[in-house]
Amino acid sequence: MSDPNQLLHVHDEEELCVCFHVKRRQIAKFLRLENPRHASQCSECYGAGTGCGWCIPFIEKMFEQHQAGVEHPDIELDPQEYRARRKDYLRRTPGAKPPPGSGDADPPPPVPGEDDGPLIDEILPE
Numbered sequence: 001m002s003d004p005n006q007l008l009h010v011h012d013e014e015e016l017c018v019c020f021h022v023k024r025r026q027i028a029k030f031l032r033l034e035n036p037r038h039a040s041q042c043s044e045c046y047g048a049g050t051g052c053g054w055c056i057p058f059i060e061k062m063f064e065q066h067q068a069g070v071e072h073p074d075i076e077l078d079p080q081e082y083r084a085r086r087k088d089y090l091r092r093t094p095g096a097k098p099p100p101g102s103g104d105a106d107p108p109p110p111v112p113g114e115d116d117g118p119l120i121d122e123i124l125p126e
């Protein structure tokens with residue numbers, strides 16, 4: 001019996017939903033096992049697509065491939081380019097907020113009275 005993992009695309013281990021760290025492989029498995037009727041049901045796969053919204057068109061594309069009978073739905077996009085485009089999307093889309101803990105959410109505002117660390121004048125050499 002052959003190892004089914006050998007059939008996976010090389011990019012399957014990359015995160016498709018960066019907000020919730022959902023890999024392309026997990027979305028593909030969800031599609032295969034759950035056979036959802038609507039692309040939006042992919043949110044049941046670890047919350048994919050419910051953060052900033054960037055990955056939704058890609059999830060929809062994988063869903064469409066699954067509906068068309070593609071055995072290993074995937075998207076053809078370099079992982080670094082995918083993340084770079086997402087960063088640009090987050091910059092351009094005011095309502096697109098990644099969830100806390102996603103690693104790229106805005107840092108929390110400083111709390112008044114808490115130590116903010118050394119001032120820049122204290123760090124720079126004279």
Ligand code: FES
Pocket residue numbers: 016017018019020048049050051052053054055056098
């Ligand atoms: S990358 Fe999937 S919701 Fe943000």
